[in-house]
Amino acid sequence: MVEAFRCSGRESPWYTAVDGLILLRAQAEQKQTHLVHKPALCIVVQGVKWTTFGAQRLAYRTGQAMVVSVEMPGASQVIEGGSDAPYLSVVIELDGAIMREVYARMDTPPPSVEGPAAFVMDLDRGLLDCAARAVRLLSEPEAIAMLYPTVMREICYRLLAGPHGAALARMVVGTERDRRVTHALQTLRERYTETIRVDELAGVAGLSPAAFHRKFKAMTGMTPVQFQKQMRLMEARRRMLSRAMSAEVAAYEVGYASPSQFSRDYARLFGAPPRRDIERLRRTGLDA
Template sequence: MDTLRDTLLDNITRYTQSHTDADGLAQTPIDGLVLIRAPTPSGLMYDISRPLVCLVLQGSKQVTAGTHTVSFTAGDSLLIAVDVPTVSQITQASIPAPYLSLALVLDPAVIADLTAQMPEPGATAGMPGRPAFGQPSLHVEPTEPEVADVALRMMRLLDRPAAIAVLQAQLVREMHYWLLAGRHGPAIRRLGWPEGHVQRIARAVAVLRADYAQPIAIERLASVAGMSPSSFHQHFRAVTSLSPLQFQKHLRLIEARRLMLADGASASSAAFKVGYESVSQFTREYSRTFGQPPVRDVRSARQPAA
């Protein structure tokens, strides 16, 4: 395993050296696959993460979702099992040994197809309809050799651009298979239940992501999820740890912060662009979420680069 992990580390190091952007991301031609490189520990990073798996090859990171915080390091895999707001921080990284990881967004369609062919041991009738109450959204486990092996073959495929279109789908499918077969399997299976609560809520989350800047009635979201408004509200909070309104507010605030940091937008223009009608309300909610008013927070976030 050490030799396999070392070879994977070498491949990711080489690729990120020439493909990483200013945000530390190296996008790849393989759908859903991105590499992360950071030469120094980071400040707090805010996001609403999609379901994904992240293999850490070097360095350490901490992620919080709701009240649940996990720390993970080289040799670990993080699973984010649902769409959920996260606060993360790279805690160990240096120029000689930067933080390096590989992340793959999970595909519910692939998961559903695979789970239909590999029944869960001990599954009981009606299990897919059970709610996800009490299930943590973050899971950390040691990276299994089969998962690392597929990751290495994905990295090697990047050196053969002509083969990517032909071979990427089967490698992505194989990665999902080994994740389902391994320690992360029980948590991942819920993503593939088409009428399970996690997947129903995911349909509503997709609407929120697309139309976050517009007013969205709870009845519309409940209809998309195939639930009554009261049942939808209960299950939405159980899956994401937030109410639908809070989730939409996080989407707006995270996008506003990105507009100010990446595009140089003013606080007022960012507020209006993401759907706020009142700059004072935007400032209050921004301060509660990020700990500082917009202008001060953006100045602080840019300070390390000064």
């Protein structure tokens, strides 16, 4: 699998011809990057990285993977990598439809359990072989459409049948309450520019505001307000970088009524005010 990184000749991240398969390479420790994580298996081929979701920090290294089961904002940083042994990672976004299909066909599907929506796991030979087959398909582009769904089906099976299957089962079925909390999370993600009261989200989840707040934070590591704020700030950053949008316009479009509050929140998350941060990103060529 390491050979694929040597031969790619591409910038990192490399969004490959396989939809949802991304290769990452870093020659050295980097500043943290912020992005909205999709449900995915994030495999470390070489090096060490950490990712934070609110108050939860996950460190994972060679032979391990981070699994994310719901779409949510987070920050990541490579903490071990160099010119002789660069950080290498394979991100495989999980197909929810295939995951549900596999779960329904299992003789003894795992029960759903409550817990964080992201966790670190040790990789076994079966999962590593699946990831290697997925990467090898890049040299056979004509075979991707036919063979990659089969690889994805095996990945989903091995995740559900493995020691962390119960944690992944919530992504597929979960309890009625889990599904309603996840629906409330999706509502907040889709309507992040709006002013949404926690009472309204709690009603979607069928919980009291206090109980919803506890469950949401246990799942994502963030309060609903923190989740929405990160979604707004990441989207504003993306718009300023890709559309040359001013901070004031970006702030307004993502739901901020006060440009000064936006600037304070932005600097707190990204380490610099909007203009200085965007100038740095353009100068260094880094992604937002």
